[in-house]
Amino acid sequence: MAFCPQCGASVEGRFCAVCGTAVPASPGSPPSSAPPPQAPPPQFDLQPNIVAALCYVGLIVGGFFWPLSLIAFAVPIAFLVIEPYKNVPLIRFHAVQSLILNITFFIVFLALGTVFGVSNIGWFFSGTLGTYLMLLYLFRLVRIGCGMFLIAKAYVNQPFAIPGIGEVASKLADQIKL
DSSP states (O other): OEOOOOOOEEESSOOOOOOBOOOOTTSSOOOOOSSSOOOOOOSSSSSSSHHHHHHHHHHHHHOGGGGGGHHHHHHHHHHHSSSHHHHHHHHOOOOOOHHHHHHHHHHHHHHHHHTTTTTTTGGGGTTTTHHHHHHHHHHHHHHHHHHHHHHHHHHTTTTEEEEEEEEHHHHHHHHHOO
């Protein structure tokens, strides 16, 4: 390996990539006239802002039909694994925030069911059915509203940090390297 006589940087080829000085070929090495080929930049099939917005689609789908809530977990995880997208900080932030938000909504849904004793047969006769259904529909509206708001923010490339969740998502997004 040759070193630049001007700045001391390691050189591959005939010219220093740092300062541009011509470097004589070292004895025993074949002369090279061109710099080594570089890998092309990653090609995105979808724009990063669209991918970030897609991370929150599961919030809306799960708000309308609860069994499809798995989409809310599958889409962000997929974008944390797929090669060109997992390296974009904006996408990682929105994917992690979406996962944390979906876990939070899932815990709240389970807590509502537990508090109102959905598994108890007497819940139908105790008058809590109406309260439970009202809170469930309100919960679904909040979930759909959050999803629509966060999709709009992600689409315009604004990393909106949800209070309490956004800071954790930002730290986790910086640490996650899949």
